Amino acid sequence: MTLRPLAGLLAASSLLALTACNDFHQESGSEIIPQSEAQMSTHGHGVGVSKDVLEVHNDMLVMDTHLDTPAYFHSAKYDFSKRQTFEADGTHVDLPRMKEGGLDGGFWVIFTPQGPLDEASYHSARNSALLRQMAIREMAAKYADEVELAFTADDAERIAGEGKRVVYQSMENSYPLGTDVSLLETFYIGGLRMVGPVHFRNNQFADSATDVTGEKFDGLSPLGEELVKKANELGMILDGSHAADTTVYDMIELSTTPLILSHTGVDGVYEHFRNIPDELLLAVAEDGGVIQINAYGSYLEALEPSPERTQALEELDAEFGDTADMDKETMTRYWEARRALNDEFPPPRSTFEKFMEHMLYALELVGPDHVGMGADWDGGGGVDGMSDITFLPKVTAALIDAGYTKEDIQKIWSGNMLRLLRAAEEARTSELTSPDVLN
Ligand SMILES: [Zn+2]
Incomplete structure (x- = not known):
């Protein structure tokens, strides 16, 4: 399978296009179209699940590990507090829809597109990433009655218990760190708790799953090894999404704590560079790690x-x-x-059924202790039948139908990812003062 040139890859619909235009935010092959009227009419609590299922869903701590929404935070067209629609502006997440879909929060992404590997470009990427982190913190400050920054695994339950939305932070692509991994400490102080080394192209840290030029380091570079050690030292979860298989194997080998694949699908359903082969998924799970299933159409099936x-x-x-x-x-x-x-x-467009095929395949292969959800919301995720986060109760319904227990489903919705964060905290060796102490 060949990758199309980047020029033909990015999504377009009004707001999405605007954001992507500024920062190449979209995943490869992102394709967004307006929904049909039939789907529009199913918004809100009428997404076609029973009252009982809704109750189960709303009782749970529901988190997604790949919310790309921060890319919009500095856009004058986006208002986090306003109920928007996918049909109108292509967005997936805002506060009213989080309440509607029972999404308590998750990891909000500091994404940086891959650029040239030189000092001036590193500096510019560093500045953009710091601004993105500021944008996340500003959002949390602005809506302090409704959302709260989270720094530890224990924070999630406490914040959700107070009826607020949980804001963890992750970094997609470590490119902005340049060649100085100690910069990760600055992001840690700002609240960063998950880091993935690489995006679409090989960078200074690691080989990417989708670099058309092939592998450069056969996994992690020496600097990438330093990055893994620094993340472990600080108590961050390491994210193997977008990394080449060889990189993921290196990360498993080197990391003192289990990996997350924050938004990834399975080769067992559709073979694609961005999906994971069974053997590697078994290795991630055996190490204690978790795959969070992506809802990115062109990785779910050949479209x-x-x-x-x-x-x-x-x-x-x-x-x-x-x-x-x-x-x-x-x-x-x-x-x-x-x-x-x-x-x-x-x-x-792909479908909700195809998304569930990936999730159920992963569950069958590695079990409910090693699967979760990272649907790439506002980063190109979303499928027919689950076009934004208001449709999340359908996932709970499908898991119940497939025979999974409430306990299993709670692990899938957040238990597994919090277990990883807890493991990262326990393995932490850094003396750096944690911001939860500063608060
Ligand atoms: Zn991504």
Whole structure:
């Protein structure tokens, strides 16, 4: 399977396009289209699950480990406190919808797209990542009555118990750390508790699962090994999503605590670079780790665009070239053209059933102690039948139907990921003062 050039990969729908345009936020192959009217009418508590299931769902601590929503926090068009719709602006998460879907919180992502490996680019990436962390903290401060920053595993239950939403922070792509892993301490003080070394392309730390040039280090680089040690020292969870299989094996070997795959699917259902083969998933689980299932359509199944769409995309790519080389003004024009193209030739979408196939396959293979949910909300996730977080009770319903107990389902919704955070805390050796002490 070949990867399409980056220019043809990114999503478009009004707000998504705006954000992606600024920071290449989207996953590879992201494709967003407006929902059908039938789906729109199922929003809210009428998502088609029984009252009993809703009660079970709402009683649980429900967390997702990959919320890309912070990419919107500095956008004038996005208001976290306002109920928005996927159909209107392409977003998946806001406060009213968190309440509606019973989502108590999770890991909110500091994402940085991969850029050149030179000092000036490192500095610029570092500044963007620090600003993204500030944006998350500002959001928490602004809505202090409704949300709260979380620093320890114990915080989740306490914060949710007070009726507030839980805000842990993770870093997707360690590129902004440059060549100085001690910078991770600064992010730790700001609340960072999970870190993944790499994104779409090989960087200074590790090989990526999707680099078209092939592997560079055969896993972690020496600097990547330092990063793993630093994360362990600080008590952060290490995230193997986006990493090449060799990198994940290296991380298992080196890390003193189990890994998370914060948003990943399984090769057993659909073989794709961004999914994980059975053998490696078994190794992650045997080490105590967890896979959080992604709801990113083009990683769930082979989605064939219509020939007309393919042709239109090729023409667009030929006209504009690689997005990595575009200046701001060209990028804006590119996204306008891309939006129009999507309206005319809608991209194909995956389904809730296919998402559940990945989750149930993983559950069958490694059991309910090693599976959770990281659906890549606001990062390209979402499928027909689960187009935003208001549909989360459907996952609980499907797990009950598949025979999983309440206890199992609670582990899947947050127990497993909190167990990993607890393990990271216990293995922590750093003397650095934790911000929960500062508070
Ligand atoms: Zn991702």
